[in-house]
Amino acid sequence: MLYREAGQFKTSYAADQQLFPIRQDRIGILILLAVVFLVIPGVAGDYWFSAILIPFLIFSLAALGLNILTGYAGQLSLGSAAFMAVGAYAAYNFQLRIDGIPILVSFVCAGLTAAGIGILFGLPSLWIKGFYLAVATLAAQFFIVWCLTKFPWLSNYSSSGVISTQPLIIFGHAFTSPQEKYLLVLTIVAVMALAAKNMVRSSTGRAWMAVRDMDVAASVIGIRLMPVKLLAFAVSSFYCGVAGALYAFCYLGSVEPDGFSLDMSFRILFMIIIGGVGSILGSFLGAAFILLLPVFLDIALPWAARLLGLPFSSATVSHIQVLVFGALIMFFLIVEPHGLARLWQITKEKLRLWPFPH
Amino acid sequence: MFKHRMSALTAAVSIALLSQAALAAEEQFFPVLSYRIGPYGANGQSFFGGFVDYLSYVNLKENGINGVKITWEECETEYNNAKGIECYERMKDKAAISTGPIHPMSTGISYALIDKTVADKIPMAMVGYGRTDAVDGSVFPYAFPLVTTYQMQASAIIRFLKEKEKGHLEGKKIVFLYHDSAYGKEPIVALQEEAKLNKFELTVIPVAHPGNEQGAQWLKIRQENPDYVVFWGWGVMNQTAIKAAQKIGFSRDKIVGSWWAGSEEDTVPAGDAAKGYMSATWNVAGKDVPLIADIEKVVYGAGQGNLGDTSKIGTILYNRGVSAAVLSIEAIRKAQEKYGKGKAMTGEQVRWGMENLDISDARLKEIGATNLLPEIKTSCDNHEGSGKIKIQQWDGTQWVVVSGWIEGNKGLIHPLFKASAEQYAKEKGMTPRDCAKEM
Numbered sequence: 166m167l168y169r170e171a172g173q174f175k176t177s178y179a180a181d182q183q184l185f186p187i188r189q190d191r192i193g194i195l196i197l198l199a200v201v202f203l204v205i206p207g208v209a210g211d212y213w214f215s216a217i218l219i220p221f222l223i224f225s226l227a228a229l230g231l232n233i234l235t236g237y238a239g240q241l242s243l244g245s246a247a248f249m250a251v252g253a254y255a256a257y258n259f260q261l262r263i264d265g266i267p268i269l270v271s272f273v274c275a276g277l278t279a280a281g282i283g284i285l286f287g288l289p290s291l292w293i294k295g296f297y298l299a300v301a302t303l304a305a306q307f308f309i310v311w312c313l314t315k316f317p318w319l320s321n322y323s324s325s326g327v328i329s330t331q332p333l334i335i336f337g338h339a340f341t342s343p344q345e346k347y348l349l350v351l352t353i354v355a356v357m358a359l360a361a362k363n364m365v366r367s368s369t370g371r372a373w374m375a376v377r378d379m380d381v382a383a384s385v386i387g388i389r390l391m392p393v394k395l396l397a398f399a400v401s402s403f404y405c406g407v408a409g410a411l412y413a414f415c416y417l418g419s420v421e422p423d424g425f426s427l428d429m430s431f432r433i434l435f436m437i438i439i440g441g442v443g444s445i446l447g448s449f450l451g452a453a454f455i456l457l458l459p460v461f462l463d464i465a466l467p468w469a470a471r472l473l474g475l476p477f478s479s480a481t482v483s484h485i486q487v488l489v490f491g492a493l494i495m496f497f498l499i500v501e502p503h504g505l506a507r508l509w510q511i512t513k514e515k516l517r518l519w520p521f522p523h
Numbered sequence: 524m525f526k527h528r529m530s531a532l533t534a535a536v537s538i539a540l541l542s543q544a545a546l547a548a549e550e551q552f553f554p555v556l557s558y559r560i561g562p563y564g565a566n567g568q569s570f571f572g573g574f575v576d577y578l579s580y581v582n583l584k585e586n587g588i589n590g591v592k593i594t595w596e597e598c599e600t601e602y603n604n605a606k607g608i609e610c611y612e613r614m615k616d617k618a619a620i621s622t623g624p625i626h627p628m629s630t631g632i633s634y635a636l637i638d639k640t641v642a643d644k645i646p647m648a649m650v651g652y653g654r655t656d657a658v659d660g661s662v663f664p665y666a667f668p669l670v671t672t673y674q675m676q677a678s679a680i681i682r683f684l685k686e687k688e689k690g691h692l693e694g695k696k697i698v699f700l701y702h703d704s705a706y707g708k709e710p711i712v713a714l715q716e717e718a719k720l721n722k723f724e725l726t727v728i729p730v731a732h733p734g735n736e737q738g739a740q741w742l743k744i745r746q747e748n749p750d751y752v753v754f755w756g757w758g759v760m761n762q763t764a765i766k767a768a769q770k771i772g773f774s775r776d777k778i779v780g781s782w783w784a785g786s787e788e789d790t791v792p793a794g795d796a797a798k799g800y801m802s803a804t805w806n807v808a809g810k811d812v813p814l815i816a817d818i819e820k821v822v823y824g825a826g827q828g829n830l831g832d833t834s835k836i837g838t839i840l841y842n843r844g845v846s847a848a849v850l851s852i853e854a855i856r857k858a859q860e861k862y863g864k865g866k867a868m869t870g871e872q873v874r875w876g877m878e879n880l881d882i883s884d885a886r887l888k889e890i891g892a893t894n895l896l897p898e899i900k901t902s903c904d905n906h907e908g909s910g911k912i913k914i915q916q917w918d919g920t921q922w923v924v925v926s927g928w929i930e931g932n933k934g935l936i937h938p939l940f941k942a943s944a945e946q947y948a949k950e951k952g953m954t955p956r957d958c959a960k961e962m
Contacts (some may be wrong), residue, residue: 215639216612220605261950311731315705321950324712324943325654325705327634332952341642417604418927419634422702422733424604460609463599478831480568483599487560 168516176292184362201351206344214343215416221456222347222354223411228448229361230404230437235434236443237365238397240290241298244305245433248402249409250425251279251309251363253328254319259336260331261321268333268414272353275410276403282309283402290394294380313422327421330414346415353411354403357404362445364400373397377443439497450505458493502521531922547826551588551855553578553595553623554614555630556646561601562733563758565788566840571597573844579827580628581852582817588855590685590865593623599698600632607632608639612694615643621867623851624648624667628704633666646854646874650784650847651676651782655709658937659944660878660906661955667906668851670805670896671931673781673806674939675910677710677753678780678931680803681717683914684751692723698744700764703729706783710755716935734760740953741767747922754780761789762797769796771859776801779914786839790917798919803912806896808922810837813891815845839922846896878903878961897928903958905937 168189175181185191209218210315231245236255255278259271266274290298311328313319333340333349340346364370372393375383384390413420432455440451466486470477477485501508515522555575558567578593587593596617598610607627618625624646625634633653640647641664648667649657655672656665671679685692695774699714701707711727718725719922726747728740734756741764744752752773756764761784768775776799785802793800810816819836822828858868858876868876880901887893902910911928950956 169535170542211615212612216609307896314708314729321946325627325630325709327705329634329637329947329950331950385795417608417635418638421631421705424631459606464613483560483601486599510905 167519168513168521170517174250176473182366184359184366191381192330198355200276200449201355202348205244209344210444211343217457217460218347219343219350219416221452222350223408223416224433224436224456225449225452226354226411227405227408227433228440228452229445230401230408231433232437232440232443232445233361233365233373233404234397234401236437236441236447237370238373238378238394238401240287240394240397241295242302242305242401242436243299243427243430244286244302244309246425246427246429247306248279248283249412249429250313250420250422251282251402252409253420253425254313254407254422255406256414257328257330258319258321268331268335272407272410272414276406279398279406279409280403283405284395287395287398289435290398291391302449303427306430310422310425320508325421327370327419328413333414340415340448350411350415353407357407358445358449361404365445369393369396370381374443398506435494437504439494439504441504444506446509447504450509454497454505459486459490462489478520535857549591549865550594550621550924551591551867552617552621553593553851554611554618554625555595555597556600556607556614556625556627557597558600558602558628560599561603561777562621564576566758567602567628568830568832569786569788569838569840569856570844570847572828572835573841573846575829575844576818576822577802577845577848577852579822579829582819583825583827584817589859591859591867593852594734595623596619600627600629602629602631604629604631604635608635611636611639615645618645618870619643620869622646622870622873623855624873626650626847626851628652630654634705637663637666643870644874645870646696646877648851648877649849650850651843652706656940656947657941658905658907658940659955660901660903661958662944662948662953663906664956665827665874667901669877669880669901669908670846670899671904671910671912672767672907672936672940673706673709673755674713674936675907675931676781676803676805677713677935678717678936679910679912679929680753680914681714681721682916682932683929684779685721685927688750692721694747695723695751696747697723697725698747698749698753699725699727699755700740700744700752701727701729702734702757703731704758706757707755710781710941713809713931713936716939717932719949720932721933730756730760730764733758735763737763741771741773744768744773745771750777752778754778754784756780756784756789760784761900762793765790765793765797765800774915779803784910785915785922787922790922795919798918801914801916801925802922804839804915804922805909805912806839806843806922807894807913807915807924808837808839808842810894812842812895814849814895815842818845842895846892849890849892849896850882852878852898853886854880857881860893877901878906880908903956903961910936936950 170187173188227245234240234242251273256271256275259266259274289301320326340349372388375388376393436451436455439454441447461484466482556884558569582593599705600607622645626648630652633649636647646665648669650669653668655668655674657666658669714725730737730740778800780802782804785804790797815837854876855873857879858872862872876902880899882899884898897909897911899908911930913924914926915922916925
């Protein structure tokens, strides 16, 4: 009833091929955008912006990047954090070394730098597949972090290797408050997410999915594997690179190479596994799950312990939090192996039939 | 226009909050960004155990700071930058009313908080870690790398070795073996300067994190056959290095570690191999310090101790936590002298207290902390305040102090901080304060 597309006739190719073919989705996305752009900035506090929303959006973008590569093109990668590091350091260096370069331009350049390096590390994908490729991308993870530590030029000879990002000034306006930073990050993430949504339904995206499902068959029907795979690496690294630049400039303010560890790559990989491999929405849901659930547990558990009168020390609470988090991951993977995005899809199908399920 | 209205609004709100705080009994809040789990959880438990125990001690023994009760809230950071920021943001509002200095005990988190603490006017102490060029308070008003920094420590270690060699290091060979991270890399500049000055040969050898495999590095050390190894390790890397040194037959009493490579957690797992190993420290271990014994009596006697495992009392990290808390409390006392005794201090006021710390040996004796930590005197252009360390040696069962307080070469090292801070100010496009006007 609520979610029925009956009566929505497509009379042109344009209508049939639009980004959100169902009217309810279009309205939904508009409402969502209105809420996040207009309502949230007015009601959320600094804590929400700096500690929750900004990291959530940035990691969603990184997860989206990895999802393009792993979920759509089927190339497993363990180097997402390294590509974020490339983006962060590249943006810093563009700002530092080119006088008067607009910050958004350096973000784009940072993305392009990451894309270039992504292509380089994507080359092995032409010969190896699956888990073996994952190990090859592991090399990117270690090599890039090593490189950033090894060559002091990249961190402008800072004695500690830590870089402090330059102020965010766009068109003469300095983005300093968490609210402004949130809006900046949100705009970039929204544009890039819609672009990704658009890309995966285009011929490029369909070529990626063909390669993912069976690359021999794809090459037989005339898809050239090399450019398709390398493009996936490039686009994915571009997204991760921009996410890295935002991570440095809008979230932490100062980063060191060790911050972009393998651990972070794994977290991004878990985001897409939990959220849904091969789904734009899944990247956001996964990032929310991995980032926000621990925070929620962190706040809720001590409260619950007090309520029940349990004498937990803060260390015990932290241990329990890790336990509960792990258990929830397992629970969701057992209940829905295809990720949270699949749950949303099932809900949509149910809503389509409601209130008359057969 | 909008901005003005916003700041007027925040001012109004903060005044309202302030008067509300004044109505309630005066309480000094401490946001404690602790870690008790995760890779460095064991270290965090001792440090924050000591820190919190001293706060309880001041409450129990003296009924707070001049009558102002201390309250605190802990937030687990797991030594993770993102979680650290989340914790900081969560406690920020509470800390806006009154706050003790934040001790993140993590270089990564302290770096990430440097700009934020300035904006929120919350002082941050980085006692023996963190951004070292924050010694220059004109650029970093809210960050305090108190007591001493990596560079000054490295310089003091060189001085110790020089004294050991009867005043000459010429032609000697020193290897610097370090954790390949911000922490390990910072002293290199200082060591290079020292090498130029004292004409010894310096070789730097990095160890990748986490450092549980150092075969190649120690092979190289065997080839180099240095006179001394200065060692900047952390966590599991420390015991691995000590064991590796034993394996290749490098005498342990020629290795001097940093203060993060000199706790019981490092030497005990290495067993016999650790005997003779030396490390720097800015606080001493043991329960001989009257304050530590008194904390055990008063706080644990009242059943309010923070540690589950009381055998950690008196360990090097526990005492370090106590020292960090002593510094914080003394800063608040100092601030109260200026802004009103018996009142809770805001972050801005505590910042002033930290910048005007003057803890003499006499004062240390009063609180029973004689020799626990060196004398400290801070100012606007010196947020470090001391720069002194002791060298301790592991005798197989405990740490024995083998030197007096050794000061690093300030004339050599402090200009490095100044230059680095100036570069930071330039990158950020900010104008440093004029320290001459702060007097």
